[in-house]
Amino acid sequence: MNEAQIQAEIMLRVGSLHGVRLFRNSVGEGWVGRTIRHEGSRLLLEHPRRVTFGWCPGSSDLLGYRSREITPDMVGQTVAQLVAIEVKGPRGRATMEQARFIEVVRRHGATAGVARSVDEALATLGLVQA
Structure with a gap:
């Protein structure tokens, strides 16, 4: 199974769990502007502007949250904890x-890790053992 297939399976199975939501985080850059000429595989833009997308370089493929009930003094309240899963092939x-992004996210109390399967993604969330 390749990385795209693993990612799709994780999004379907893990993202459908109660209290867990995952979103695809595409990171990259491109150009926008008014198209003035299109010739085959070439595109000419007028007043081009560089745009970046995604959270930041190195941010995980899947970002989202997991609802958590916490501490006795907050009984009944639910908070969302950030979840970051970097999907990799075998x-x-x-x-x-x-790796730096995952480490920073963990250091600040969120859940993050690398997953090569649905089971590893669930283990990252603490929902099952890998």
């Missing part, structure tokens, strides 16, 4: 930027 490895 032999894929996180880049240094991706």
Whole structure:
């Protein structure tokens, strides 16, 4: 199974759990502007502007939240905890930027990790053992 297939399966199965929502976080850059000429595979833009998208370089493929009930003094209240899952294929490895993002997210109390399967994503969320 390739990375795109793993990601789709995680989004369907993990994202359908009660209290968990996952969103695809595409990170990259492109150009916008008024199209003035289109020739085959070439596009000419007037007044082009660079745009970036996604949270930040290295941010995880799937971002979302997990609802959590916390501490006795907050009984009955539910809070959302950030969830960040970096999806990799069977032999894929996180880049240094991706590993740094995961570490920072964890350091600040959120849940984050690398997953190569639905089971690993569930384990990252603390819902089952991998």
